[in-house]
Amino acid sequence: MKKDNLIPAEEICIRYKVERKFVSYLFESGIIEIVKIEETEYIPDEHLSEFERMIRLSRDLEINLEGLEAIHHLLQQIDKLQQDNRRLRNRLGLYE
Known part of the structure; x- marks a missing residue:
């Protein structure tokens, strides 16, 4: 994986004003991926939209971490x- 497509987890915590524990929970729940390179943890940019969705659900609707996991599932x-x-539908279209 290219380092260009990775965002440092600490930078994300600062930018989105979330605790590191929140990011760790999302990783442990399988909601986002974390890549570790030379003792620094990164989040691939393709997981950023899912991360932002979980933040919005948590903040706007006050959903707890277990609820986020259930919603993600x-x-x-x-x-x-x-x-x-x-x-x-595509297969059905072949028969029509």
């Missing part, structure tokens, strides 16, 4: 169902 299921639906 449900959103993943919805995404998978939408992909399956698209795939089935």
